[in-house]
Amino acid sequence: MKNYAAGSVLALVAGLGFAPMAMAEGEFAGVTVEAKLIGGQQYEALYSRIADWEKATGAKVKIISQKNHFELDKEYKADIAAGTTGWCVGSNHSSFSSQYPALFTDLTPLLAADTIAAFVPSNISAATIDGKLAMLPRAQFDVSALYYQKSLYADPAKAEAWKAQTGKDLAPPETWDEFRDQAIFFADPPNFYGTQYAGKDEAINGRFYELVVANGGKMFNDDWTPAFNSPEGKEALQWFVDLYKAGAVPPGTTNYLWDDLGNGFASGTIALNLDWPGWSGFFNDPAASKVAGNVGVAPAPKGSAGIRTGWSGFHGFSITESCANKEAAASLVDFLTNEDSQKLESAAGPLPSRTAVWEYIIEQAKDDPYKSEVLAAFQETAKTAVPVPPTPYWIESGNLIFPELQAAILGDKTVDQALQDASDAVDELMRENGVY
Amino acid sequence: MTRAKLPPWLLLLMPAFLILAAVVLVPLLLSLYSSFTPYHLTRPETLWKINFPFNYEKALTDLGFWKAFGRTVLLLTIALNLEMLLGLGLALMVSKVQRGQRTLRTMMMFPMMFSPILVGFMFKFIFNDNVGLVNNALQSMGLASTAIPWLVDGNLALFAIICAEVWMSTSVFAILILAGLYALPQDPLEAAKVDGCTPWQSFRYVTLPFLMPFIYIAMAIRSLDVARAYDIVQVMTGGGPAKRTELLWTMIGRTGYVDARMGYANAMGYIAILLSIAFTVYFFLKLQRARRELGMED
Incomplete structure (x- = not known):
């Protein structure tokens, strides 16, 4: 799962000035809004603003649960099963939201049209499931760009060896083929690896998904039959296999998740690292990272179809269908995702989901070359970012796919066999659930 | 008209019956259903649709399920035997210590105090x-x-998981065996010494048979623990990579809580419980035999 718990971040933007709230004084006096919110240091700064909303509206917010998204996901499922969905506001994530079609209400009638129009259109489109706006995105937009060690590209001996090997100048990779070749070229195991990848759960499925798309393929057909057992899918899986076979990735990479990757790159033993924006400050912080001052950031490379990889996701807030006072809940959600809230959140590193806040943070960062480089790389990648397929079976099918991807990477199965087995299993899942 | 009275013994047992029914029987029946x-x-509407025997057929014909079943039996066998041998050695050594035995006993229990996670x-x-x-x-x-x-x-990962299990739970065996050693009557040992037995013979033919009931009790307790091993494995490998360390409960946990397929997960759970019952029955039979050999009443 994407950067739900990514580590510390450095302020990208400083000096915020907050505009006064556009709320009627005391309009929800006496109302208590129960909320289940994602917990974690990087998410909680925003919650300090809740007191301002309470003061302005006269309502009270009672946080009844605060957990990471994996735990919230289990809790929401248990709530649906037990029928205990009387609370009002819940943190949501684009990768999970399609699993709860009946839990959350459509936000469109509860919000002003110009409020919704102020968000990045692709974010609103990804937050809309079956025509319902299931969540309003906060400033926690995630897409991955390429972090690399700059010194590797400034080393004349390496540049010469690369030129001799490929006939090309040594520069940060623009395609996934170049990425693989350079990772193998830089690798010197067990002390230094060319790259690494998250090797399990939705993390590897997401990477596989974005590579399939970048190669011109897709995960599912329009009728939700699996479509990844295709030449594009095989090319994508072969990329993971090639790197593992060549020893260009740490041998334990199939067990790695985001924290392992972030800490691995910061340890200085990894040349190229596709990672989330939340790590940018951490990587360049001398107290936390051995590569501080040596970090370059480039847009994500392109696949064989010339498409940039851009598996994306974002956090947001939803309102339950059975909430007793949806207007108060909508006011809170609107407040937590408004411009001031997004400026506050993105000041710590995460990317916003409002067009005006994007412009604001770029302007704020113009005097800092590293921050500007980070924002430029992520903004370029965000242009072509794609959310996960909007099926309630994304996580469930992923649990069938990733062990097969691992089996191919570790050499237990061929690429063809692994994808065939994964495709058969997903097909069976879809049929069992009456999808087709 | 006289009111029908419940016999006193039933009345007295009723609170226990009711509590057991509420906390054990009802959840068991609900999950079975x-x-x-x-x-x-x-x-939630899927709870009211019967599809028996689909879930059971699916589990019983799933190769992945049987591989996880076999791996759980393998883990159980290796971990239990290793823990027993190490626990026995530890208990024998600690029982010989003259000074600071109490401190050693406390230290021995430290690993048990840690959360498996x-x-x-x-x-x-x-x-x-x-x-x-x-x-x-x-x-x-x-x-x-x-x-x-x-x-x-696959093999190294299983080894690593066994190391973690053994580290945490060897002291369960050690403590129980130590209790057995404290209860060991000295007369047969002295008689063996007088009869000229070597220390090995004394251990093999006097001490060990006396300790066997304690060992089987520890084995029965730990077999239930290991058969539902989840936390350590989930954290260390999550059952992977490529299902190489998949155990019954990592599989069942994922199916039930991540995939939300609780009906199918419960069916797998009920088949898995057979494993625990089989091991428990086996160790209790061994325990009975060991007690009989010692002349103890069943």
């Missing part, structure tokens, strides 16, 4: 291929020149 349905957590994280770090203690130690001592993928290779 849901195993006959396609119950999906996010679609914490133990999982600790051993995950120890066996990490890149920054882990084991690989760094092996490389520093010149015993390995490459990073050994402890948590990736």
